[in-house]
Amino acid sequence: xxxxxLASILEIATQCACPDAAALEQVLKNAVGRQVSPVVAAxxxxxxxxxxxxxxxxxxxxxxWLDEPIPEASLENCSQFxxxxxxxxxxxxxxxxxxxxxxxxxxxxxxxxKQAVYRxxxxxxxxxxxxxxxxLQALRDGYGIGADTFDELIEKWDLDFGATLIQxxxxxxxADDSEATVVNFVNQIIREALEQEATDIHxxxxxxxxxxxxxxxxxxxxxxxxQRLKLLQASVISRLKIMAHLDIAEHRLPQxxxxxxxxEGRTIDVRVATVPSVEGESVSLRLLGQERFTLARLxxxxxxxxxxxxxxxxxxxxxxxxxxxxxxxxxxxYTFLTQLNTAERRIVTIEDxxxxxxxxxxxxxxxxxxxLTFASALRSVLRSDPNVxxxxxxxxxxxxxxxxxxxxxxxxxxxxLHTNDALGGVTRLLDMGVEPYLIASSVRAFIAQRLVRRLxxxxxxxxxxxxxxxxxxxxxxxxxxxxxxxxxxxxxxxxGFRGRLAxxxxxxxxxxxxxxxxxxxxxxxxxxxxxxxxMINLRQYGFQKAVEGxxxxxxxxxxxxxxxASE
Numbered sequence: 001x002x003x004x005x006l007a008s009i010l011e012i013a014t015q016c017a018c019p020d021a022a023a024l025e026q027v028l029k030n031a032v033g034r035q036v037s038p039v040v041a042a043x044x045x046x047x048x049x050x051x052x053x054x055x056x057x058x059x060x061x062x063x064x065w066l067d068e069p070i071p072e073a074s075l076e077n078c079s080q081f082x083x084x085x086x087x088x089x090x091x092x093x094x095x096x097x098x099x100x101x102x103x104x105x106x107x108x109x110x111x112x113x114k115q116a117v118y119r120x121x122x123x124x125x126x127x128x129x130x131x132x133x134x135x136l137q138a139l140r141d142g143y144g145i146g147a148d149t150f151d152e153l154i155e156k157w158d159l160d161f162g163a164t165l166i167q168x169x170x171x172x173x174x175a176d177d178s179e180a181t182v183v184n185f186v187n188q189i190i191r192e193a194l195e196q197e198a199t200d201i202h203x204x205x206x207x208x209x210x211x212x213x214x215x216x217x218x219x220x221x222x223x224x225x226x227q228r229l230k231l232l233q234a235s236v237i238s239r240l241k242i243m244a245h246l247d248i249a250e251h252r253l254p255q256x257x258x259x260x261x262x263x264e265g266r267t268i269d270v271r272v273a274t275v276p277s278v279e280g281e282s283v284s285l286r287l288l289g290q291e292r293f294t295l296a297r298l299x300x301x302x303x304x305x306x307x308x309x310x311x312x313x314x315x316x317x318x319x320x321x322x323x324x325x326x327x328x329x330x331x332x333x334y335t336f337l338t339q340l341n342t343a344e345r346r347i348v349t350i351e352d353x354x355x356x357x358x359x360x361x362x363x364x365x366x367x368x369x370x371x372l373t374f375a376s377a378l379r380s381v382l383r384s385d386p387n388v389x390x391x392x393x394x395x396x397x398x399x400x401x402x403x404x405x406x407x408x409x410x411x412x413x414x415x416x417l418h419t420n421d422a423l424g425g426v427t428r429l430l431d432m433g434v435e436p437y438l439i440a441s442s443v444r445a446f447i448a449q450r451l452v453r454r455l456x457x458x459x460x461x462x463x464x465x466x467x468x469x470x471x472x473x474x475x476x477x478x479x480x481x482x483x484x485x486x487x488x489x490x491x492x493x494x495x496g497f498r499g500r501l502a503x504x505x506x507x508x509x510x511x512x513x514x515x516x517x518x519x520x521x522x523x524x525x526x527x528x529x530x531x532x533x534x535m536i537n538l539r540q541y542g543f544q545k546a547v548e549g550x551x552x553x554x555x556x557x558x559x560x561x562x563x564x565a566s567e
Contacts, residue, residue, distance in 0.1 A: 012060055013042050027045045028041060038109065039109055054106060054129055055067075055129075063109055064126060070130060073378075077095070077142075087139055090320070094140055099123045104135055108127060146184075183348060190261070193285075194263050203237065203285075204277075210233045237274075244270075257271075258353075268288065269288040270285050294335065295339065296345040299502060304536075308336075311508075314412065317429070319415075320414075322450075324418060330416075333390055337349070340388055341358060347360070348364065349390040350364045355366055362386075373399075374395065386412070389411055394429075397433045401434070407523055422446040424450035426439060436517050436518050437518050447504060447506070450542075452551045453552075455551055459486045459489035460485075462485075473557065479547045484546075503556070505537050505542055511527060542556030
């Protein structure tokens with residue numbers, strides 16, 4: 001690059017409120033020595049604001065600047081402009097007028113990108129500029145994840161497409177692999193899911209397509225993938241099965257496996273489940289990060305955190321966490337076990353499957369095919385001198401009966417139940433055949449929970465609701481002014497949410513409640529008694545979080561709707 005250009009870039013960057021011009025000058029000189037674009041180096045240094053810097057650069061170069069959001073690319077533009085050029089060089093095909101392309105770039109000095117364009121496109125090109133983040137998002141939406149790899153695979157279909165493309169074995173998904181293989185294509189999809197902090201990936205065969213969906217913050221979103229992905233369906237599914245050490249020749253029966261991944265220095269444990277469908281095998285991946293389990297991460301308020309600490313300090317009894325699948329029960333239980341995991345305690349868990357490994361804890365995975373069930377494993381565990389036992393789920397009377405017996409003989413037992421609320425745990429145990437006096441004497445508390453999405457803090461705006469609705473749901477009118485919602489922004493990708501938090505309902509079995517359970521009092525009477533003793537139900541706890549501005553009232557109503565009939 002000419003020295004005059006470098007000096008001009010430095011001058012423009014300095015005018016953009018750069019806090020340290022000398023440091024920026026050194027960054028630009030180092031970039032030229034390393035053959036790195038000075039524009040990219042300046043932005044990546046964090047010394048300049050990307051939006052202001054690139055806009056001023058576009059004025060200096062007399063290039064059109066796209067200030068408004070980038071429109072979605074038409075299918076015709078995407079099909080005519082090569083994906084490998086667009087994605088590898090971060091160039092977006094904005095429009096085509098006759099024999100002239102309008103192309104967006106975030107780096108007008110990327111001469112390799114321009115050479116690639118002129119080599120592939122015989123038409124005239126008019127360069128425009130926009131922030132790189134907007135361009136990257138538009139490329140994902142327009143072409144789909146891994147489109148450059150997909151196009152190269154299709155090109156060599158007649159040469160070596162098939163089983164040879166899925167033989168490579170790797171567990172590192174953040175490696176810089178430019179080779180066009182199904183291995184790399186699958187890794188690109190997994191990387192994108194991890195970048196979006198997805199908890200699940202679903203590969204779902206349709207009649208004429210292979211749909212890929214990510215579950216982000218508890219909600220499914222369709223991932224942008226290349227068209228005609230159906231052509232790669234067999235190889236993609238086979239690659240996933242190879243990674244999970246499953247039988248690739250078995251297509252008629254469901255299979256379960258695990259994958260250990262490395263991503264940006266983190267270990268990601270992936271549970272894999274395949275199910276046969278009429279259009280082919282569907283594969284689901286549950287992404288489990290090796291997280292630190294602390295009470296602070298649960299987001300408990302001071303009152304509930306004190307209650308939890310009191311329950312964990314008890315020498316014996318049963319603590320049951322209730323709620324539907326995917327509400328965070330396992331995370332809460334792992335957190336409780338981590339708090340109790342000391343050299344003085346022997347902790348044994350029985351799980352289906354083991355989702356996270358805790359150092360110092362003996363963890364057992366049930367295997368029904370060899371009769372290693374919750375009940376049989378628990379019976380054996382009690383003979384191995386444990387202090388604390390966790391049973392993944394109480395599914396039947398036998399498991400519940402053994403757990404109660406172990407609690408009555410001096411053990412602290414944790415488990416889960418599938419119920420709508422905390423008080424429903426009593427009814428569920430009664431339905432299993434457990435005697436009321438055994439519930440009253442062994443269970444210390446039922447904890448119900450749900451997960452709600454956190455509002456994006458970067459786009460909060462006041463929220464308004466009809467007075468009739470607020471009165472119907474029992475929301476205090478004095479707190480209405482504190483309610484917030486998110487308008488949607490680039491940081492939350494327009495969703496208005498980033499991350500999740502739990503809301504809780506802790507139902508402690510006090511002496512009065514124990515007496516009412518033993519006497520088989522109606523559930524409504526027990527609920528009124530619990531409320532009189534200070535129990536805060538799920539919806540009330542959610543209202544507190546909405547007033548604090550960390551979630552929306554709509555989110556609270558969404559996850560507590562099934563409880564409204566019982567209130």
